[in-house]
Structures are given as structure tokens and as C-alpha cells.
Amino acid sequence: MDKLLSIVVPVYNVEQYIRMCLDSLIVSDELMDQLEVIVVNDGTPDRSAIIAKEYEKKYPQTFRVIDKENGGHGSAFNTGLSNANGKYVRFLDSDDWLDKENLSKLMYLIGSSDIDLIINPLVYYHENTGKTNQLSVSNIEYGKVYKTDSFDFIKAGNRPNLTIFHNCTYKTDLLKPYLPLFAEGCYYDDVVLWLAPIAISKNFVVNEYPIYYYRVDRPGQSISQEKLKQHIADHTTVNASCVHFFKKCPIQNELTRLYLRKVFSGMITFQIENISRCGYQNSKRMYKEYLPILKEGEPYYDKKRRQKVFEILPFPLAYVLYRVYDIVKFKDKILH
Template identity: 40%
Template sequence: MDKVLTVIVPVYNMEKYIRQCLESLVIGEVLDRIEVLVVLDGSKDGSAEIAYEFVGQYPDTFRIIYKANGGHGSAINTGLMMASGEYVKILDSDDWVERDAFCRLVDCLETEGTDIVWSNYYWVYEMDGEKAIQYRDPFPEVVYGKKYRFKDIADKTFIKMHSMTIRTELARQVGRKIDENCYYVDVEFVMYPITEVETIIFLDEFVYMYRLGRSGQSMSMEQMRRNHRNHEQVLNSLLDFYDEQKFRHLDQAHLDYLEKGIARVVSSHFKIYLSFPCSGKVFAMMKALDEKIREEYPDVYKKVENKVVWAIRRSGYLLYYPGHFCMSLKEKKV
């Protein structure tokens, strides 16, 4: 039977969490309609043994792919090449899906035929299991279940990887690989194919359970400081992609969406700079990067919505110093 959905699970040393992740996909109603590609990215712990249990029990659904360690993006690139489903979704191996909502997602993929199906996600805190919502709706007055032309709503919403299920061929045909040996590539997975997306439907379901607070998690402020060069690499890759799309004379709605998405990465990079120990060197790095964006990518520069970034800009970057102080206080409270 043809598979409706391929779920790519990148795995690197996640034996503590991977069983919960894979068990969440063992749903009788959809097992014959999905494939799960467990991409072992040079994992050295017991993750493979756990994954093989699922292959043994459900050989028509679960597959294991071995590869040398190349990072999250490398695992996604490999999974995309091997995917046989009409649609593809990324599920990190420390996260999981909600059973009933996932079933409704698969049903929607089978019947609606859009390029993207958007579904919601919860943040689930590691310490106490409490759930939080970042955005209740993708945009005000959304009509769930309605097929939209993407360009008609591109200025109203921003899609994150945890919410996106995309037609596999669209994700493949970009002609550009996600950065390897690099953190923070989720945004690349979303942004690269978005220029080809014509239709989207919004599903009022919380499908994805996104674990927060795990030790060593890449989105912690400590890890973002440590890996700030990776974050800058992703920003530069997105800017290169943006240059390519402008050369193609992309329609304005898709171009605006790219600019807005890259502007969010710029704001995140400001946040990283503000979290570093206060120094003239960090001040100079922040100012140089932002001036480069202003001079070379003025439309991206103008799309930044973060009020703190604009306050720092208008002060001639002198508000970097009190901004750093406020960031330090905020981090101490977390």
C-alpha cells in the first residue's frame, strides 16, 4: 500500500527518549498509511537497539537508516532522499505526537491534497510535564479546514517546523540541502521549499509535543551562545537563498514571507549577542552584522518586528549595554 506520510526521526544518542517518540507513532488506525524512517546519525548509545524493536514488530512501517554523524540537517537530508510517502513530517527523537490528533492529520493529508497542512503543537516542560501554547491560532480569524492560496495568507502567519507537514516532492525539489554539522536548521527546512508552495490548509489539532527543558537542548540560551556560529551560518545560508530567489523574480507574497522569516532569525541573533558577557567585541559584532543587513538586505532589515532590536538600532546601538543587563536578569529568572 502506498504511504501517505513519511515521518523522519533524526536520532543521535537519545536512548532515554526515543521509545516514547516511536511508541507514539504505533497507532493501529494509521500504521499501514505511514512510514517511519529512524535516521541513526552516528548514534553511539542504545537508541538503535530500541529502534530495532519497532522494526521487528512493525516491519511495514518502521525502517532504520544508518549514516555517519552529520547533524540534524544531515539526518533530514538523508531522510528526504529515502522517503516514500506523499507527505513528510520531521519528528525529533525527544518529542512525540498526540495519538488522536495525529490520526486526524493523516486523514487530512489523504483527503485534502494541499501542499502544506499546518497543525499546532504544545511545549511540554521536562520537569513537570506542564503544557504551554505559543500561538493558539496561526492568524486571527483563520478558517480551519479551508484550503487557502498560500500567497493570500503569507503576510498573516509564520510556519514553524513542528507545525508543518509538506508534500515530499516540494521539500525535495528545492535543489538546496539543509546545512549539515549545524544546529538551528529547522528554519531552513521550512523556508527553502516555501517558495514553491501554492496551497495550505490549517488543522485545528495539537499534533506535536515539543519537549522543553532537556539538559543540553540546543535552544537553551547557554547552548545558543556556545553554538552562535552555527546560528550565524544558518542566517547566511538563508540570505544566500534569498538572493537566489530574488534573481528568479519570485512573486511579492513569497518574497515578503522570506524577508519576514529571515528577519526573525536576525532578531534571534540579537538575542544571542545580548546574552553574551558584555564587551566591546560583542558590541562591534552585533553592530557590524546589523549594518551589513541594512546595507545589503534593506527589505529584510525593515521586516524586523522586534521592538528591542529597533530600540537598539535607534540608539546607535548604545542600548546594547542596558539590553544586555535586562537579558541577564531574564536568564537568571528562568
């Protein structure tokens, strides 16, 4: 039977969580035949892959384990996407899980529609308290199909990461031409999905019911402040992957172009701010490494104040200026 939905699950050192993750994907027999779960074993040293293969043995029509050498989160996602056979694809981190009932609702929806991009609210699960909070969208009518090129995302005022993988189900054939889509060998490899789905989809719908439960406040998580400090340079790699996407996918529609330009400008500014807070020698080195990306990406973003200051003034003076500015205004953001 043709697969309706592929779910890509990268696995590395998640023995504690993987059963909960994979159990959340076991739906009715009817839907299991239409579901493909691709578990990508990214060279995990623990028992995660062994556990995943138990599901492959028990549900061979649905679960498939792909073993590969360790290449990182983005590499595992790219491997899963390249092997996906479903009409649609979702991505799921193996320490998170999906709402089983709402996953079934989603599958019935995509079985009777031809929408390019389907967005569902994200639920944060706080590991340290057990509490949840749902991130919803604004100024978008639930269940209504919108044409992407005539929708004003800027006016709607939603978060710029509206289309990240936690929220979305994508048409597989729309993503595959841009493989390797995810940045590899770095953290924050999925940031390109802040941009790509809006650029390549003709229409989208937002549903009211949440599907993805995102575990946060876990020690060592990539979104923690500690990891942000350690992996500032990875944002340069991620921004480079966004530039490469833009070069492969010229944006013709003006509303779409303005929105993506706004989002990417924010990414550029965020990284320049991070670099300027890393100590003089590190900042100087990292800014020098970032310059080729800034030059190559100039057609796709607007220069903000901090970047202009670094371009106009000698680096030592610009660095001192913004160190003073940060200390006065943003003490809580100082990384070093």
C-alpha cells in the same frame, strides 16, 4: 503499496525517550501500510539505534533504519528527506512524540486531498512539571484551504515560526528540490522552515487538532538559554542557509515577499543583538564573520537600527553604545 506519509526521526543519545516516540507512530494496520517511518541513526553511541531496529524488525512494512556517521541533527533530517518515499513528509525529534489518534486523522485527510502545506497546533510538554500548553494560531479559520499567495500573513499576526516542522506536514516533492534544506553542523538547523514552506506552497490549511508534543525544559536542550549562549555563532550559519534558499527560490508574489522579508529581517536583527552581547573581542570577531552573510542577504531583509549603527559608527563606539543600551533596558538578556 505507495506510501502516503513519511516521518523522519533523527536518533542520537535518546535511549531514554525513543520507545515513547516510536510507539506514538504505531497506528491501525490499514494506515501502517501507508506510513513510512525513517529512523536516521546519526552515529549514536547509546542503544537508541538498537531499539529502533526492534521496530524495523517487527514492522518491516513501515519502519526503516538508516545508519550514518555522525553529522548532526540537520544532516540526519536531510538524509531522511532525501530517502522519503511518501507523498507527504513530517519531521519528528526522537525525544518528542505524536498524538496517535490525531496522526490517524491527518493521514485520512491527506489521503483524500492535495493540499501543499498542512498546519496543526503544537503542544509544549514541560518536562519539569508534566504540564502542557497548546500554541494555537489566530485569524485563520480551521479547516479552510487558503491560497498562499493571496493570504496576508503579516495581518494575521501569527508567530513567525508558524511553519516549523513541529507544526507542519509538507508535500515531499516541494521540499526535495532544495536539499540540503537543513543547515548542517550547527544548532537551530530547521530555522529555514520559518521561510521555505510559505515560499514554495500554493495552498495551506490549518487544522484545529494538535499532533506534535514538544518536550521542553529538558537539560541541555538547544532552546535553553545555556545552549543559546554556547551556540550564538550557529545563527550565522543558519542565516546563511536562509540566504542560499532565497537565491534558489525567487519570490514573485508581493504579499509573500513582504512577509518573508519581515521574518528574515527579525532573524538578522536577533543575531546582531546576540553578537553585540558577547564581549568586545568575541563580538568584533563574530561580526566580521557575519558581514559576508549580511552583504549577500541584503536583497532579502530590511536593515534595522542596530545594524545601521554598526555600519555607520566605528565598531568600538557602536559596541559601547549598545552595551550601555542593553544594560539599561535589557538586563535579563545580557549573555556575558
